[in-house]
Amino acid sequence: MKIAVLSGKGGTGKTLVSVNLASAFEEAIYIDCDVEEPNGHLFFKPDDVVEKEILVKTPVVDHDKCSGCRTCVEFCKFNALAFINQKVKVFDSICHSCGGCSLICPEHAIKEKDKAIGVIESGQSQNVKVITGRLNTGEETGVPIIKELLHLNREEVLNTVIDCPPGSSCMVMESIKDADYCVLIAEPTLFGRHNLNMVYDLVKLFDKPFGCVLNKCIQGENPSESFCVDENIPIIGRIPFDKNLGAINSNGTIITRVSMAYDALFKAILNRIEEEVSR
Structure with missing residues (x-):
């Protein structure tokens, strides 16, 4: 099963959810397609990292x-x-x-030359194979890197979590093309509702099964939850606004590896996803 995790903007908790979903599997692959600013590796700290340069062809005129x-x-x-x-x-x-x-x-009169635009790094972190794409500074698009990331793992039988770029750009579209299920991450604000709407429109366009994880949940009104109710979007999980979680996350620690309660929470989200996919 391939799970793509999306959010309408950065900072909503997309990587938090991605790394913990991958870690909650017995064995999994984590692919960081947020190639402009990958940070999943900061949590996994993979060992035995192997690097591959990504080249594209550009024309040269004689x-x-x-x-x-x-x-x-x-x-x-x-x-x-x-x-x-x-x-x-x-x-x-x-x-x-x-x-x-x-x-x-x-x-x-036109030939082609190789141009390096970034790298792919692969390593292992306990039960998770960690694969990271990294775009070189100044390059316009990371789509070729994302294509290579997903092509390299097309035949893998392990469960895969794809940490998508934020927003709804071409790079996000490339990231979700082969996904079996999309997880939309949303914050409990009006801005969060707006950004949830962006990725909701995208997954509908691609006709992907999807559900929403509400992050930073607090008591009171939640515009993103109201949007899910209005649009009949399945809410597959709720993550509380928890200062302890924030502290652990900011220290680059995967919460499912140190907390039984959060391990159970993310395993419950995975179970819900498997139920949704099997329908």
């Missing part, structure tokens, strides 16, 4: 061969190529590495 026909410029729908001062200029930062420009160039 101006001696180029006839200035602009076929490549007209082909590129991402505007990564432009004809400036009688030369084709390449904008690497918005190139999607499709390779089309080199294929359609009538003069064979």
Whole structure:
């Protein structure tokens, strides 16, 4: 089973839930797709970490061969190529590495070169295999890294928890494509309700089964809970606003490994997810 954990913004508790769900399994894989700011490894502290560099192809123009026909410029729908001062200029930062420009160039004036955009790190933390994607500073998109993260583990039979990037961008869409179930994390505020609505619309678009975990729950009105009730979203768990949990989490400790009560709470969430998936 592949579980994707989403939130409409950072700071809602997405990684808190992700690492503890993975740890609550008897054996699992944790994949950190939040490649711009991965921090699951700070909790797991994996051993025997192996690093793999992620490369993409970007075009290089041989101006001696180029006839200035602009076929490549007209082909590129991402505007990564432009004809400036009688030369084709390449904008690497918005190139999607499709390779089309080199294929359609009538003069064979465009080749491709490797460009490093980040790394994937793999290690082990007790019962959890920890796999982290990390985007190099200044790169525009982490989609190629996320694709590689998920491709490497496509044939795995272990239960997998995918810690998605925050929001509802292309990187989030890539992260949930193969998920069997999506967990939406929400805070008990009007802003939390707004951000819950964002990821709710996304999982509906992808037609994924989903449920909501309400984090930082306190007594009184909870706009996110009201939204779940109004939209018939299953509430599969509630995490209390707990100063002790906050202190343990801020120290980079996985709460299910030190607290029987929280271990039971996250195991109950997993059981609820398995019930929802089996329907």
